Amino acid sequence: MKTDLENFWVLALIISKCTPDHPTLLTTLLLILSLTFLLSFAIPRRATAIPGLPLLGHLHHFLTFLHPQLPLHRRLAALAHRHHSSRLMCLRVGATHIVVASHPDTAKELLQSPAFVDRPFNECAHALMFHRAMGFAHHGPHWRSLRRVGSTHLFSPKHLARSIPYRSNIADQMVAYLSNQTAGPVRPVRVREMLKRASLKHMMFCVFGGADVHEPLMELSSSGVTMDELVDMVDEGYDLLGKFNLADHFPWLAGLDLQQIRFRCSKLVPKVNRFLTRVLEEHRDRPKSENDASFLHVLDSLDRSEKLPDEDLVALLWEMIFRGTDAVAVLIEWVLARIVIHANVQSKVQEELDRVVGKSRPVSESDLSSMVYLPAVIKEVLRLHPPGPLMSWCRLSIADATIDGHGIPAGTTGIVNMWSIMRDPEVWSDPLTFKPERFMSEETEMEFSVFGSDLRIAPFGSGKRSCPGRFLGFATVNYWVASLLHEYEWGAPDENPVDLSEVLRLSCEMANPLNAKVRRRR
Numbered sequence: 370m371k372t373d374l375e376n377f378w379v380l381a382l383i384i385s386k387c388t389p390d391h392p393t394l395l396t397t398l399l400l401i402l403s404l405t406f407l408l409s410f411a412i413p414r415r416a417t418a419i420p421g422l423p424l425l426g427h428l429h430h431f432l433t434f435l436h437p438q439l440p441l442h443r444r445l446a447a448l449a450h451r452h453h454s455s456r457l458m459c460l461r462v463g464a465t466h467i468v469v470a471s472h473p474d475t476a477k478e479l480l481q482s483p484a485f486v487d488r489p490f491n492e493c494a495h496a497l498m499f500h501r502a503m504g505f506a507h508h509g510p511h512w513r514s515l516r517r518v519g520s521t522h523l524f525s526p527k528h529l530a531r532s533i534p535y536r537s538n539i540a541d542q543m544v545a546y547l548s549n550q551t552a553g554p555v556r557p558v559r560v561r562e563m564l565k566r567a568s569l570k571h572m573m574f575c576v577f578g579g580a581d582v583h584e585p586l587m588e589l590s591s592s593g594v595t596m597d598e599l600v601d602m603v604d605e606g607y608d609l610l611g612k613f614n615l616a617d618h619f620p621w622l623a624g625l626d627l628q629q630i631r632f633r634c635s636k637l638v639p640k641v642n643r644f645l646t647r648v649l650e651e652h653r654d655r656p657k658s659e660n661d662a663s664f665l666h667v668l669d670s671l672d673r674s675e676k677l678p679d680e681d682l683v684a685l686l687w688e689m690i691f692r693g694t695d696a697v698a699v700l701i702e703w704v705l706a707r708i709v710i711h712a713n714v715q716s717k718v719q720e721e722l723d724r725v726v727g728k729s730r731p732v733s734e735s736d737l738s739s740m741v742y743l744p745a746v747i748k749e750v751l752r753l754h755p756p757g758p759l760m761s762w763c764r765l766s767i768a769d770a771t772i773d774g775h776g777i778p779a780g781t782t783g784i785v786n787m788w789s790i791m792r793d794p795e796v797w798s799d800p801l802t803f804k805p806e807r808f809m810s811e812e813t814e815m816e817f818s819v820f821g822s823d824l825r826i827a828p829f830g831s832g833k834r835s836c837p838g839r840f841l842g843f844a845t846v847n848y849w850v851a852s853l854l855h856e857y858e859w860g861a862p863d864e865n866p867v868d869l870s871e872v873l874r875l876s877c878e879m880a881n882p883l884n885a886k887v888r889r890r891r
């Protein structure tokens with residue numbers, strides 16, 4: 370994707386090489402030059418191209434090991450800032466042309482454009498079968514039918530309500546787990562493992578149902594697979610998908626498998642397939658129950674016109690477990706970190722809990738509709754620590770598009786730097802201060818929806834490919850944080866203050882897991 374300026378210089382260079390022996394060539398070139406100049410006003414401009422390296426383009430910005438302290442969203446933000454290209458910046462990595470939007474207007478144009486509705490090819494996602502599921506499926510009838518099935522049967526308010534008992538049970542188990550950990554002298558607890566397992570267990574029940582919800586949090590097993598094995602499978606898939614894969618941008622490198630991504634996928638896929646096929650068989654052998662609200666039951670009971678082949682069913686179920694587990698656990702850890710740092714915020718949430726719930730009983734999910742401060746805290750954490758600072762997965766344009774007046778050809782990869790938008794001093798007053806109150810006033814509450822209509826804060830994406838699990842994810846985080854704060858006081862260990870450094874894998878998580886001192890409140 371060359372800019373008009375680059376075209377101009379190429380032509381000027383050719384003209385400078387012409388001699389008076391070639392008057393016709395010279396006239397033709399001058400004519401082309403003038404036409405190019407005039408046309409540049411008539412056709413959309415192209416995005417600002419940032420100077421890059423020959424052949425490699427901007428590869429060096431994407432290689433994590435070159436900048437271990439600076440995650441990609443921060444690098445891209447700094448680059449856009451340096452080149453005054455926050456609205457739209459144009460990069461290239463090997464064969465991939467990329468535009469990066471770091472402004473609410475351009476982010477809106479990109480995410481809601483009818484052209485940017487596909488996902489770029491991702492070798493690892495293909496190997497893990499995710500192209501048969503929703504997140505990496507090509508825009509087309511297959512993806513549309515999955516989204517339709519998802520919104521009608523999986524993520525509808527009715528289904529959200531049916532999974533409340535699961536969430537409530539797991540909240541109780543977290544409270545019990547912490548109670549065991551904190552029996553005796555107060556000592557710091559590392560909460561990441563507990564949150565990951567809670568979130569995995571929640572998704573397992575939402576997706577498969579059936580298993581024993583009372584099984585202890587850290588010992589859950591399913592269809593012959595232990596909790597540890599499941600955690601390992603999710604972690605491995607998560608690690609693989611979060612890698613910057615050279616083969617996606619330099620296809621001629623694919624056969625070499627330099628990063629061992631193909632190799633690792635080939636080890637993981639049979640394990641996941643074996644496990645999910647067994648779950649499917651067990652489910653079909655069990656007597657059908659009217660009360661089964663699991664995704665699997667719903668999908669397996671669809672009538673013939675909507676029914677998915679087993680291969681797609683397995684891919685979709687795996688994707689739901691995979692996506693739903695990680696983002697929720699990562700976000701809760703950030704929330705607790707902020708709660709530990711800002712004691713005044715913790716007190717305000719607990720005052721609200723005491724007012725709405727009282728100290729005599731645990732929180733129930735229905736209490737949340739009467740709370741305003743806690744959701745404001747969660748929004749403020751989403752603003753400063755979005756699990757997907759670059760929207761987790763890029764978009765790919767399937768047709769030529771115009772963004773901010775720039776012509777963008779089909780086949781361009783679109784990245785939205787939501788992290789940068791949500792910290793932009795031109796968009797937010799005092800952006801680096803943690804201030805949940807900014808989401809509190811009645812009027813701004815309407816304006817600051819986090820679900821995709823307001824591109825100043827869209828941590829779940831926006832447009833046709835926005836996150837289908839956003840209401841489930843938001844409800845789970847609100848409820849579990851409410852339970853954990855209702856039952857416990859949270860504080861920082863004296864020797865180990867909270868470190869807000871980030872590491873970007875598939876989601877952006879705390880580089881150093883949170884350690885907190887917890888003390889029973891009720």
Ligand code: HEM
Nearest residue numbers: 503504692693696757760828829830831834835836838842
């Ligand atoms: C805190 C929780 C969550 C966050 C922050 C989050 C964030 C995101 C983001 C940023 C995207 C990309 C949106 C875009 O391209 O516009 C996405 C897509 C997606 N998310 Fe979530 N998510 C969360 C929870 C969940 C849950 C609980 C599920 C499922 C159970 C889920 C399933 C998906 C799927 C399937 C897609 C791909 C959609 C498509 O391409 O059509 N997410 N999510």
